[in-house]
Amino acid sequence: MTVRAAYPLDIISNAVGPACPQNWYLVASSMELAPGAILTRMLGDAEIILYRGQHSQRVTAFAAHCAHAGCHLGHGRVVGDDLRCALHHRIIRPDGNFGGSAPRTPSSSSQPAFPAVERFGGIFVFAGEHATFEFPMPEISAIGPVTVRSLPPRTFAVPWSTLISNGMDIDHLQAVHDRKLREPPTFRRIDEHQVRLSYCASVTGSHLSDHVMKWISDDEIRASISCIGGSMMLVESQVGRHRTFVLLSMCPSGTTGSTVRAVVGVPGASHRLGSKISARLAAWLFQAFLTKDVAILERMRWHEPTVEMTDGDALMVRLCDFFRGLAEFEPTHARPQLKAATHLLPVAARPTPISRAEAIR
Numbered sequence: 001m002t003v004r005a006a007y008p009l010d011i012i013s014n015a016v017g018p019a020c021p022q023n024w025y026l027v028a029s030s031m032e033l034a035p036g037a038i039l040t041r042m043l044g045d046a047e048i049i050l051y052r053g054q055h056s057q058r059v060t061a062f063a064a065h066c067a068h069a070g071c072h073l074g075h076g077r078v079v080g081d082d083l084r085c086a087l088h089h090r091i092i093r094p095d096g097n098f099g100g101s102a103p104r105t106p107s108s109s110s111q112p113a114f115p116a117v118e119r120f121g122g123i124f125v126f127a128g129e130h131a132t133f134e135f136p137m138p139e140i141s142a143i144g145p146v147t148v149r150s151l152p153p154r155t156f157a158v159p160w161s162t163l164i165s166n167g168m169d170i171d172h173l174q175a176v177h178d179r180k181l182r183e184p185p186t187f188r189r190i191d192e193h194q195v196r197l198s199y200c201a202s203v204t205g206s207h208l209s210d211h212v213m214k215w216i217s218d219d220e221i222r223a224s225i226s227c228i229g230g231s232m233m234l235v236e237s238q239v240g241r242h243r244t245f246v247l248l249s250m251c252p253s254g255t256t257g258s259t260v261r262a263v264v265g266v267p268g269a270s271h272r273l274g275s276k277i278s279a280r281l282a283a284w285l286f287q288a289f290l291t292k293d294v295a296i297l298e299r300m301r302w303h304e305p306t307v308e309m310t311d312g313d314a315l316m317v318r319l320c321d322f323f324r325g326l327a328e329f330e331p332t333h334a335r336p337q338l339k340a341a342t343h344l345l346p347v348a349a350r351p352t353p354i355s356r357a358e359a360i361r
């Protein structure tokens, strides 16, 4: 038994790892963003806007405040594939460069843009200037088409690390989820961005969803839970002859905790009735599984175990080490740099003003 240093009694923050890791975040469902529409979302402390181009239908993600003078771009308008800011009508191209007939704008003032992709009916944005790793794809999506179903978003007043730790806590499987491990679980580091827990369990519960799960799985549920970039979890399961995945994104918000958005997928083309029914059933079973966590997470102050009493505690310690090694998303645009106050310089040192004729050239 390993004894670790106790936490101070006056724990103020129970977050482990960065407040908002550099990661892919599911910020909206594709259906929420029609061509020409603009949405606002939070990534940690940073506000972002998303819009869909009218020609290309592609999604662009920008820092929410205009690099020119700080107008909120949620007031803007989509013009073709560009965005027009509401305050001075400057045109911002999808790469963040200002264009159109705008006066010259230094390249350092281009609009901060974030990598964005659409996968499985959702819009994912990378919190960081460049994506430092590829978007994770579930195994079944490499085999053939998948049918997906979004789960309703849910906000919890806890950090993302609490939610991920709960998802990978093998000791609570029996206590909360009525699942009994059939063999010892494995926990591996896949690479610097990913760890994976794999286990095989049987059902011990007596809820309707437990009976359905027991019947479908023949009482053998194989699950692999990958924690990707810290705040994303990919659950891939083999339930009898059925394979499913659930991709969960825990999006930190500075004021509210974390918003969980998730999408469930099953193999099969989306126009097939059988695939639609399977996706609906998988979503219902997964929601029934998650519902058992909801009350437990309320007012929780989860922290790393101070004493390793079980294999689950040892696993949590390794998970926390992984969390602590993650890179933080530090949006430079969140606090705009003050430009040199040139009016305070001696006249000789002031830059030559650009004439109006030059400015509109």
Ligand code: FES
Pocket (backbone or CB within 6 Å): 066, 067, 068, 069, 070, 071, 085, 086, 087, 088, 089, 090
């Ligand atoms: S503030 Fe956006 S164009 Fe001026």
Ligand SMILES: [Fe+2]
Pocket (backbone or CB within 6 Å): 166, 167, 172, 176, 177, 293
């Ligand atoms: Fe749980």
